[in-house]
Amino acid sequence: MQRTKTPDGQEFWIHLIPDRSKEEECLSAVAVREGFATVERYLRTDRKAGVKGVERVAAYFDTVANCYVVCHVEYADGTDTSVA
Numbered sequence: 386m387q388r389t390k391t392p393d394g395q396e397f398w399i400h401l402i403p404d405r406s407k408e409e410e411c412l413s414a415v416a417v418r419e420g421f422a423t424v425e426r427y428l429r430t431d432r433k434a435g436v437k438g439v440e441r442v443a444a445y446f447d448t449v450a451n452c453y454v455v456c457h458v459e460y461a462d463g464t465d466t467s468v469a
Contacts (some may be wrong), residue, residue: 389421391428391439395461398441399424402456404448411446420444420453427455427468437462 386400401420403411410416424442428434438461444453459465 386441391434392425393435395438397439400441400443401453402443402445404446407446407448410451416446416453420446423453424455427458431458433460433464433466434458437464 386398388396389399390396399421401411401417424444428439428442439458440461440463441457441459442455443457444455446452447454455468457465457467
């Protein structure tokens, strides 16, 4: 997990979950950078994130799509949602 910021500057945790069978690919600099970009794009469209704030976002590496996919969001008020 790593601490980062939302597009509006709020700090939150991001957890990228690699696929164990493809760790080298999942943890490459390109894949991680794209994973962060995926989370950022998601947060820009999540209305709850803008209103409640975000504490943590998890994304798993989808081996079929070959990229990280947001799967869970925990909001600053303690509520959460499963996305995928």
